[in-house]
Amino acid sequence: MVQIPKTPRSVPTSADVARLAGVSRATVSYVLNNTSAVRISEPTRRRVHEAARELGYVPHAAARSLRAGHSRMVLMPAPAFPVGPLYSRFIRELQSALGRLDYTVVQYGSVGLHGDEAARAWAELRPVAVLVPGSGLGPQGVTVLKRSGARVVVTVGPECVEGAHALQMDHSAVGFAAARHLYERGRRRIGVVVPAEDGLEAFSVPRLDGVRRALTGTDATVTELPLGYDEGAAARLAADWRARGLDAVFAYNDEYAMLLMSALQDVGVAVPEETAVVGADDLMLGRLLRPRLSTVHIELPSGRDLAELVDRAVRDPAAAPETRKVLGASVVHRDSS
Amino acid sequence: MVQIPKTPRSVPTSADVARLAGVSRATVSYVLNNTSAVRISEPTRRRVHEAARELGYVPHAAARSLRAGHSRMVLMPAPAFPVGPLYSRFIRELQSALGRLDYTVVQYGSVGLHGDEAARAWAELRPVAVLVPGSGLGPQGVTVLKRSGARVVVTVGPECVEGAHALQMDHSAVGFAAARHLYERGRRRIGVVVPAEDGLEAFSVPRLDGVRRALTGTDATVTELPLGYDEGAAARLAADWRARGLDAVFAYNDEYAMLLMSALQDVGVAVPEETAVVGADDLMLGRLLRPRLSTVHIELPSGRDLAELVDRAVRDPAAAPETRKVLGASVVHRDSS
Secondary structure (H helix, E strand, C coil), X not given: CCCCCCCCCCCCCHHHHHHHHCCCHHHHHHHHCCCCCCCCCHHHHHHHHHHHHHHCCCCCHHHHHHHHCCCCEEEEECCCCCCCHHHHHHHHHHHHHHHHCCXXXXXXXXXXXXXHHHHHHHHCCCCCEEEEECCCCCHHHHHHHHHXXXXXXXXXXXXXXXCCEEEECCCHHHHHHHHHHHHHCCCCEEEEEEECCCCCHHHHHHHHHHHHHHHCCCCCEEEEEEECCCHHHXXXXXXXXXXXXXXXXXXXXXXXXXXXXXXXXXXXXXXXXXXXEEEECCCHHHHHCCCCCEEEXXXXXXXXXXXXXXXXXXXXXXXXXXXXXXXXXXXECCCCC | CCCCCCCCCCCCCHHHHHHHHCCCHHHHHHHHCCCCCCCCCHHHHHHHHHHHXXXXXXXXXXXXXXXXXXXXXXXXXXXXXXXXXXXXXXXXXXXXXXXXXXXXXXXXXCCCCCHHHHHHHHHCCCCCEEEEEXXXXXXXXXXXXXXXXXXXXXXXXXXXXXXXXEEECCXXXXXXXXXXXXXXXXCCEEEEEEECCCCCHHHHHHHHHHHHHHHCCCCCEEEEEEECCCHHHHHHHHHXXXXXXXXXXXXXXXXXXXXXXXXXXXXXXXXXXXXXXXXXXXXXXXXXXXXXXXXXXXXXXXXXXXXXXXXXXXXXXXXXXXXXXXXXXXXXXXXXX
């Protein structure tokens, strides 16, 4: 029988498990890593699992990845922008799809790191794939990540970066759809809310561009309306609303639309008679407002599709980076427009 | 001079940096890990940094932590419940405070893992500290984590677990505050919304308990109102509202309050005259509703305080686990109650 030390080391190792189970360290590794290449009898497997449980041993992902040459860790830096419910759901779907493909998804909460400096911090964890939301990563950052062993870098946002796969989300389609809808409803003097909050430019600038693009060559005008997300700012914007002579507003998203619509109603501006209001994101709250809020429904890619792209690229890291345009936008017409 | 291979290995190592800089691997490690214990001349430091940059080398956090015996990684499993803006802000604050203390915060997106199974998956990453939101981790899981080298385990939620520090968030205080307010406003037949959605029981059950506790020994009655977060369910609840004879409702949070209040108004129930409505979370949207929504403002602990607790406990892992009650609740009285 094997000797078990009375006071175990504070962190048990696979050698301890091997000793207790009476097998080699290699066998412990085969069993606990579920290697299918090596046949190991059921009783031996059981003995290894029991010994691991008794000692409280779990394999060290990092040591395993050092041996294997690459990890199964997919790193997702936390986005620098405030995340809405739509995007949260996309992230959850993606994590669960990658989990089913046996990857470990970790989100890196890098606050205050930018661009290539951030890429170096991520590289220290030696992920096999990195999914970068938003913008800011440059070609240099992609190189740092790849040289540190990342087989795949995918950007998920408005831009493409050399060397990386891109799920390109073109938010100008959102503004385009809203503006076309308002134009078709007979509106000609169209305001566009531009949030004053940091981190939203990557979305608000293309949305505004989309509005302009939709109305180019028509008789409609476009007016930018900077707006902070607070009641006071909305009340000030509403106070001189009639002086602006606008007959419609695309309010960036449903939350800003709700903020502005309440302020307009407070000063007696009739929605939609005097001013039509359109939001975006198709949140539940839009259906709860009176009048019910018209909105742009945004279709994000499925988390499963992105997970499969990652997995394919991990298996074939030499394949050329793909760019996919993945954002669908369509107006849901309710009572506010 | 040092020979530089024409085609560098795909992943450069510290040995490559040492060769290019003409120094030892130990020197590379001292310089890149910012070790202050060893004096190294400025020109040498510069040479090492230049070589690392040229080769695209970044240190391997896992290898470094294998050498050091522990990592600087703080692991936060992603919560299993839908996260509101209040909680998101707390998490962001915490991450940034831990970042300033030189920890690397990673969120683990473990979908479908529970209890001790989840703890084993987290342990594979060998974090130095684990912050577990919500409930589900048992004393066994804490043991697994500690035996794998975690110096600190902190639960952030309704329960305390043996062996772990606890930031205990007692959500019964939220229901208690709401019920006291309604009682003082003369309401006696009080409904309590209980969300039908999975993952919210850890909050909704104590909130309901708090309402019951506040009204024990009074002449008020408490009625549970199960409600799914969709318009149809709210309309059905509103349809036979008058038959229930309720004069007030604590609607779990501001979002459910908005859902229910719209449905009540649609069937002509006057808020607050016939039925007072109170939400919780003090979201912006409550101020945008008409009537403006009364709510329970929830005070979470500051992220900085938790970061300091983690850092202290990492330095002194033998200290006895602390439990701190950290949730403050106070009513913000507006027009709906």
